[in-house]
Amino acid sequence: MIACLVLVNTLLGTAQESLNGYKYVVVPEKFDFLKSEDLYQINSLTKFLLNKEGFVAFLEGELPEEAVYNPCMVLRANVLNDSNMFTTKMKVTLSNCYNQVLFTSEEGRSKEKDYQKAYHEALRDAFQSFKTIKYSYNETISKSKPEQIKIVKEVPIQSVAVVPSEEAVVMTEHTLYAQPTATGFQLVDMSPKLVMKLYRTSVKDVFIAEKDGMNGLFYRSGNEWYFEYYEADQLKKYSISVKF
Template identity: 45%
Template structure:
């Protein structure tokens, strides 16, 4: 009898929010979580985007230009929020998915980690909590109720935020014709970088700027009001750097990977992303090439 009560409680907990996630088209990934504060701290935001996409969800960074249907109806999207209840020796958190009105429509079980390293602990507990979402086998199905909710949400803060986004990137796909060396800039070496490094600089100075990684030289060129990263003298870009509403931070998008880029005051580009082939977190540093 006791086991039945526990099982019933678990079922009730998992379904306490009755909205079907299949009715929502987008996951709107924030640049930072409130429990941490810094952009992509412990690379949880890049991990968020990676895991949702791996499990069939369509993601969009909060500071990217939103698709037209999401701009017209922010209620098509859900925003992940992390809630932490860590103790002295255990990192504990769960994921809540909130709708356009700030209401929680899904809440995962608590993920846990006993890792001592903060980054390892947060990532392990996040993955543990996320497993419940992975088990749902999400598949988007249009819902007329949510589709019509644009009438109720047209004056919400979500719409106001979309109007303030400065990026004008379009959904071009980066061609596959780059060289093997060019591929290495997004998959070769893992570099340990301090979190939250100070950034500054004039964005206009990035146009036609050159950068070096290992023995390869790269160039940033203007591309649809954003930037494209080319290997020097190559005809096609290997990645796009999409502007956000933060002047020194970009969304990184290559053919296989997506993540974030920070422009540092000492003329460095930090690229953080999850490699879709190896399922590993990567962090690279490009130095200014004089």
């Protein structure tokens, strides 16, 4: 029993430390299981409860300029709905800019029949887990993160080339073209061959990217677009020419 308590406390401490390095939390205006924005005021309630627990939470479109230009200082909140016809069941997750889930709440439940009452009760119940974290933003932790990142190389994806080394990179021949999808865009070459999938985030011009089984960030800085991802614990960054 003592060993279990020590393990639980250790895990909670690790979760708390990892969350404390993030200054803001963004709440989407619509969760996937809802038919419209802020239906039953679930998104607004999520924002309210996050602020109540000490976070600085915003709905999409409300983020301060600092957060827009520094997306990796922002956590993304999500509410998962696993309800059945008898019980409303919800969990809350917090993810970082690389779509890694850093925290998942315990399942909140409600037996209420009215949808709004049931969702609100289950959501508040799920937020009881947040009381074990006691979040408090730590600027020292936040500032230490970039120092741990080593950028291996930064090369433009402009012409076909293979770097003859253990870190070989195959680059595309042509400018990529963006085609709209339900969740963002897909980038294709002139074939047209699918090169990359982009998924919208709450931050303008910042996407979750998927390319050749790798996940990373695709974002605009000035007039340039960049793709960043981790490989063997090292951050790689590429400049990509895209026509939207």
